[in-house]
Amino acid sequence: MAGNSTVLDIKDISVCFDGFYALTEVNAAVKRHSIHFFIGPNGAGKTTLLDIICGKTKPTAGSVIFHPESRADVRLTGMPEYKIVREGVGRKFQVPSVFGRPTADELAQIDRVLDKVGLLDKAQTRAGSLAHGQKQWLEIGMQLVQQPEIIMLDEPAAGMGKPETFKTGEILREIQKGCTIIVIEHDMDFVRQAADIVTVLHEGKVLTEDTVDEVLADATVQAVYLGRGKAAS
Incomplete structure (x- = not known):
């Protein structure tokens, strides 16, 4: 499909927690192979929206529809988290997982991903000893190994210095050739x-x-989020 086709439709999403609406009739269309950012002040509902796409939170109203490149549309709303991952919608791992012995093809795929996220020279390094930015890139790589059509990143540049942040942006530009990226x-x-x-x-x-x-x-936007005059700085 063309690069401007929609891969994810967020339709009229509302979420109510004990009478408080964290999201109200949110609509967004994420284009295939785009890097789509969701920004806003604290409490704007960004993480809640990510949780809904992932299946961690169920919306009060609305739906999220995934349009795979070569399969029928998939309604993600109401689907368990692990099934959403299997459909090709990746997310950061919150808990480390243990995998079985990889095949030669899987090892080759891991090397390709490590190269893509700039960690091939760290292939024999324990993950716990990596620098903060490298750990973030490793988590991105862990998603890419699954070959998802969409990956979702929650503040991937948090805690990074400017050089690491810039490199993270370059990594995202490289991997968007093969998938769509949603970022908070x-x-x-x-x-x-x-x-x-x-x-x-x-x-x-x-x-x-x-x-x-x-x-x-x-x-x-400048008035409610960035502060007047700061957007152009």
């Missing part, structure tokens, strides 16, 4: 570098969605 992030320099499309959430609703330049130039 606060680092606006990283957003400027890596984003194709940006959806801004505010108080659980979509404030705006556009290219990164258009979003950062939007006066309303």
Whole structure:
């Protein structure tokens, strides 16, 4: 399919927790092979939306529809988390997993992924001894080994210095050739570098969605999220 086709439809998603609406009628269309950022102030509902896509949280209303490249559409809403992963929608591992002995083909795939995330020279290094940024890249690599169509990253640049953040953006640009990337992030320099499309959430609703330049130039976005005058700095 063309690169501008939709791979994920987020339709009228609302989530109510004990009378409080964390999300209200959120709509977004994620394009295939794009890097789509969701940004917004704390409490805007970004992580809740990611949890809904992953199946960790069930919406009060609405649906999330996945459009695989060569299979029939899949309704992710209401599907268990492990089945969503099997469908090709990846996410960061929160708990380390133990795998069986890999085959030669699997070892070759691991080497290709390590090279893609800049860790091939660390192949024999214990994960626990890697630097913070390298651990983040390893987690991205762990998703890529599964060959997902979509990967979702929650603040992948958190705690990184500028050189590591820049390299993370370069890694995302490389891996978007093979999959779609959804990112939640606060680092606006990283957003400027890596984003194709940006959806801004505010108080659980979509404030705006556009290219990164258009979003950062939007006066309303500057007022409620970036602070007036900071978007252009």
